[in-house]
Amino acid sequence: MDMNKHKADLDRQQNPRKRKVEHEEEQETDVLLSKKQNAATVKIHDLPEDMLIHILSRMSLKDAVRTSVLSRRWRYLWMYISGKLEFDDRYDRNITLLDDADERSGIVIKRKKFKTWVKHILKLHRGQRVDSLVIRFTNLRLRYLSSDIDSWIYFAVQKEVKVFELNLSVEDGFHCSYKFPNIEKLLSRSREVKVKSPVFGSLRSLRLVDVDIEDDVVKYFLASCPCVEHLCIRASNATKNLEVVDPLPNLKELEISDCCNLESLEISANNLVSCTYQGKRISSPFKKTPNLTELTLGGEFCHSFIFEPNKHSSYSAQLVKLVLNLKTMAPERTNVPCDLPQLDSLKRLELNTVTKTDESFLFFLSLIKASPNLHEFKIKLVYLLLDFRLPGSIRFVQRTPFPEVTPENAKCFTHNNLKVIELVGFIGLATETPFIQRLFNVAPLVEKVLFDTPIGYYRFHPLIDSVAASEGTIPWLINPCASHNAKRWAMDVKKNICSPRINFVIL
Numbered sequence: 001m002d003m004n005k006h007k008a009d010l011d012r013q014q015n016p017r018k019r020k021v022e023h024e025e026e027q028e029t030d031v032l033l034s035k036k037q038n039a040a041t042v043k044i045h046d047l048p049e050d051m052l053i054h055i056l057s058r059m060s061l062k063d064a065v066r067t068s069v070l071s072r073r074w075r076y077l078w079m080y081i082s083g084k085l086e087f088d089d090r091y092d093r094n095i096t097l098l099d100d101a102d103e104r105s106g107i108v109i110k111r112k113k114f115k116t117w118v119k120h121i122l123k124l125h126r127g128q129r130v131d132s133l134v135i136r137f138t139n140l141r142l143r144y145l146s147s148d149i150d151s152w153i154y155f156a157v158q159k160e161v162k163v164f165e166l167n168l169s170v171e172d173g174f175h176c177s178y179k180f181p182n183i184e185k186l187l188s189r190s191r192e193v194k195v196k197s198p199v200f201g202s203l204r205s206l207r208l209v210d211v212d213i214e215d216d217v218v219k220y221f222l223a224s225c226p227c228v229e230h231l232c233i234r235a236s237n238a239t240k241n242l243e244v245v246d247p248l249p250n251l252k253e254l255e256i257s258d259c260c261n262l263e264s265l266e267i268s269a270n271n272l273v274s275c276t277y278q279g280k281r282i283s284s285p286f287k288k289t290p291n292l293t294e295l296t297l298g299g300e301f302c303h304s305f306i307f308e309p310n311k312h313s314s315y316s317a318q319l320v321k322l323v324l325n326l327k328t329m330a331p332e333r334t335n336v337p338c339d340l341p342q343l344d345s346l347k348r349l350e351l352n353t354v355t356k357t358d359e360s361f362l363f364f365l366s367l368i369k370a371s372p373n374l375h376e377f378k379i380k381l382v383y384l385l386l387d388f389r390l391p392g393s394i395r396f397v398q399r400t401p402f403p404e405v406t407p408e409n410a411k412c413f414t415h416n417n418l419k420v421i422e423l424v425g426f427i428g429l430a431t432e433t434p435f436i437q438r439l440f441n442v443a444p445l446v447e448k449v450l451f452d453t454p455i456g457y458y459r460f461h462p463l464i465d466s467v468a469a470s471e472g473t474i475p476w477l478i479n480p481c482a483s484h485n486a487k488r489w490a491m492d493v494k495k496n497i498c499s500p501r502i503n504f505v506i507l
Contacts (some may be wrong), residue, residue: 053127061081061087079124084132085125087135087136087137089111089137125159128159132161133155134163157190158189158193165208168211170210178211180211205231206225206228208232208236209232210236212236212237226249226250229252230252231251232257239261240261240262241264242256244266254274254275257298263282266287267286273292274294279299279301293318293321295319296323296324297323299327302324313342317345320345320346321347324349325352326353345373348376349377351378356383361432365439368415368418369413369415374418380424413442415442415443416445421448449502449503451487453486
């Protein structure tokens with residue numbers, strides 16, 4: 001072997017032509033290896049600009065803007081992003097109140113910073129289109145910003161957005177009274193920016209919260225936006241007589257909530273799947289909704305659904321998921337109704353109730369009985385924190401939103417299809433125990449039970465500061481030990497049930 005290698009070396013030295021050929025072959029091999037290595041280590045800076053813009057469009061707005069400091073080439077790339085532009089002053093750490101500012105001046109500072117930030121970004125944007133524009137602007141107290149908000153809407157028109165959300169809600173319930181531009185203004189703006197399609201012609205999702213929009217503008221949207229799939233109008237004082245009627249080939253989700261001046265609502269959409277209506281009692285709005293399977297109800301209309309089932313029989317039997325938001329401030333109910341909604345197709349039932357601490361919940365078992373195919377049941381309790389000892393406090397009107405049912409009068413039945421139970425906000429009060437006991441008797445084949453016990457949200461109740469300040473008293477619900485006691489109570493329930501078949505989850 002060594003002898004053959006030695007002869008080959010001598011032959012290579014004595015034959016220059018052969019030595020040259022081998023040298024060229026080695027160079028070609030090195031070039032190929034170099035190309036493979038370069039292909040495997042392509043840097044992001046080497047990508048074409050359109051690909052870089054596509055990558056930036058998938059990033060959050062703030063992260064995309066931060067890339068402008070990388071180099072001269074990256075400085076302006078973010079201005080051409082076509083993805084989602086989202087502004088939310090509630091979660092923006094760069095728009096916080098000054099520590100030494102009082103509450104009023106702090107709100108003004110926050111508003112100005114947010115307005116400047118949005119205006120700056122929208123002004124610098126150079127892309128032809130934007131897929132989504134989301135602006136959530138809280139703490140709006142003055143009307144002088146109407147022109148600024150108009151410019152946000154006109155930007156959405158110009159960029160032909162597919163998703164548009166404008167949320168001006170305030171946590172304390174203050175209504176800012178901002179009015180959405182009328183049709184004439186929208187069309188005029190569309191002509192100025194030379195938008196070829198109808199105003200918002202590419203729109204697929206429109207969500208307006210605490211924005212006053214008139215009926216004719218909503219009608220125009222529904223007629224001019226054939227691609228719209230989701231429509232939400234919440235807390236609009238200008239919406240009075242609304243018609244959501246076909247042709248709406250793509251409308252799948254609809255929400256009309258807290259429109260205090262609403263007088264009539266007609267919904268006739270063949271492809272509508274999910275709907276939310278929270279408001280006062282009106283004549284049944286569901287005229288033709290053959291594919292409606294998910295429904296969320298609140299306000300007076302929610303109580304009508306429970307206690308006047310004959311008015312809702314045309315669609316109740318087709319529901320697969322039902323969410324009922326019940327409040328104690330509803331009209332008083334003392335008698336158990338003879339008839340209940342027929343929920344033959346229902347698979348999941350959610351009850352969210354705001355109630356007093358001495359309220360009985362046994363009435364809700366009747367809704368389970370009215371749902372023979374029910375598979376999942378969830379109930380969430382939020383207790384009212386009321387302290388009548390405080391001077392100037394508004395006394396609560398003692399009304400019961402659902403009939404009082406005693407354990408002796410609760411009807412006995414067995415529900416073999418109920419498999420999952422979720423209990424949220426239960427803290428071990430005496431009024432909760434009878435409901436829990438009867439619920440497990442009703443559902444002997446339940447497989448999973450979830451106890452969600454954290455009750456820290458009571459600390460942010462508007463009455464807490466006042467109560468704590470009066471004579472140093474603190475409601476027991478916000479006591480640091482309350483959450484621990486709720487978990488211990490849930491553990492006791494698990495121990496008493498003592499069933500290895502049931503998977504208990506305690507949060």
